[in-house]
Amino acid sequence: MVSNSVSITLPDQSVRQFDHPVSVAEVAASIGAGLAKAALAGKVDGKLVDTSHVISQDAALAIVTDKDADGLEVIRHSTAHLLAYAVKELFPDAQVTIGPTIDNGFYYDFSYKRAFTPEDLVAIEKKMGELAKQDIPVTRKVLPRDEAVKYFKGIGEAYKAEIIESIPADQAVSLYTEGAFTDLCRGPHVPSTGKLKVFKLMKVAGAYWRGDSKNEMLTRIYGTAWTKKEDQEAYLNMLEEAEKRDHRKLGKLLDLFHMQEEAPGMVFWHPKGWSIWQQVEQYLRKVYVDNGYQEIRCPQILDRSLWEKTGHWDNYQDNMFTTQSEKHDYGIKPMNCPGHVLVFNSDLRSYRDLPLRYGEFGSCHRNEPSGALHGIMRVRGFVQDDGHIFCTEEQIQSECTNFNQLALAVYKDFGFKDIAIKIALRPDKCVGSDETWDRAEEALRNALRACAVAWEELPGEGAFYGPKIEYHMKDSIGRSWQCGTMQVDYNTAGRLGGEYVDQHSNRVAPVMLHRAIVGSLERFIGILIENHAGSLPLWLAPLQVVAMNVTENQAAYVTEVVNALKAAGIRVHADLRNEKISYKIREYSVQKIPYLLVLGDKEKEAGTVTARVRDGKGGGENLPTMSLNEFISRVKDEIAAKK
């Protein structure tokens, strides 16, 4: 006789015996009424299930509540369903599609005859609240695939039916029902809608069905959901704070740059913004020099025939700006590599010359789709710190390793801590043998291993000519942007006739490594501004010191101090205006100037300075009064340390 008894092991390793199969909810109830009420889902042998899930064999079980990360995930997922339920109540003609969780919330895509408006959103959110308050049970049902397809076709949900049809025929699918609404879903879900208490609909947007721009556009509603009201408030507050760090806002506030209709996707750099640019550029120039690169400069406009050789003319013309003159067609360069190959080709190269490293501050133009433009992060005209290394296959490994080390050191100097590294691996359509790709991909992995950093691999995302490492950074609201890259390319140099003479007097095409540390200076400076919330480190700050007089009486002394600072190479401004000192301090605090020198009669008599240092929180504090020379060496030390 087979026993029906089940023993359940809880996370504290205690074991509970049941003489019959039990549901997660029953186990929770056996532990305590409070837990039974708090239970959102269960984790049986590591697998997330509903509280109604019946356990019929010995198993390890954790009751999932809103204290667990899994619990929050379940809440968000169930809130997405609640959203769909509310939409179907208010707009019965709308068709549901998919509704996954995302960072901080969820979204759900609907097909409807018109887009939802912000007013609709208010009504939908209200309806969601009502449905949650009714504490409607959420129940699960399993159907054979074909029956599920029939069911959804029967209720006019064509998209759902299409999704299920793409599931293998022999698989059963689970359906979840709450009130009058039934949705296809793997689950798990909260046991009833009453568990969903803290949520807010954020925005509407368009999104393509199945993520393909050839398909119709659906209406997507984004929402956020939390276990506690305070968490949601903290999140909304964080978003608000992050908006203040937006580089477009700060660019205006700090008078760094502007953009205007006449040049969409292109930047007008103002003196202060260009000062930052120059600091970044000079820094990177030194990086070139210190690491065996020779800086070069190539033309912006190149004949059509060259772009035909590279394949751009046929494949990427839509993204290129072109021009013509005297019956010749020209392309404005979207990348710097061909120019570098032409410099390489300008002489007969020996294997002894390799690796040959060229670096350029290469100005590129790409006619990006209008909807892709974003402040100075995604632009049509930009400058790359673009380098190309011509080398042999044996040299790939060391070049990649050295580059990775260098890139990480540079990011550290600019104050970045959070860098996501990815390796994009071979796509379906690619050139070169599998062995070559294996070696190249492994070289990139080894380069990262050497620095003991973690990375993510993206299969199929590589370029057709070779794999690449990508270095990503986040902006103020968490959007990820690619900055640096290291790409192995077996194709381009040979395609443009690049070759060197090897030990055996054979002419061979070199491997070309494409590498950039900051990527585009525009994007990098944008990220830099957001990461530092506009309070750039002293070495990058456009204005490092402002010296101001308390009254007219100290004007000459201020001028003397400012001249001394200028002579020391410090970026300084004298403010002798007839304004109150508190007014001046406020103005420069808003401008996030690192050091303010307040010079009154006391300082003038003693030949000293009183410096107010920016505190990073929008305020400032006074340093003890010191001699001018002490101040100068303090500033110079801090600049040198890139603090």
Next chain:
RNA sequence: GCUCUUGUAGCUCAGUGGUAGAGCACUCCCUUGGUAAGGGAGAGGCCACGCGUUCAAUCCGCGUCAAGAGCACCA
């Protein structure tokens, strides 16, 4: 490029079918004041652009351009 939203003074934003308003900034005057906004006066706008509807359009409609959010794209 697609969906939605937006475009009014240098900036941030009100506002109305009868050609516009605030705060800050700007100019001038008074004020010489020790750590986040002293007081007064003044100047400043083709209400993104074009075409319609209307006796009359910044406001309503259509189109264009640009920006914002998301999607797609990022060789």
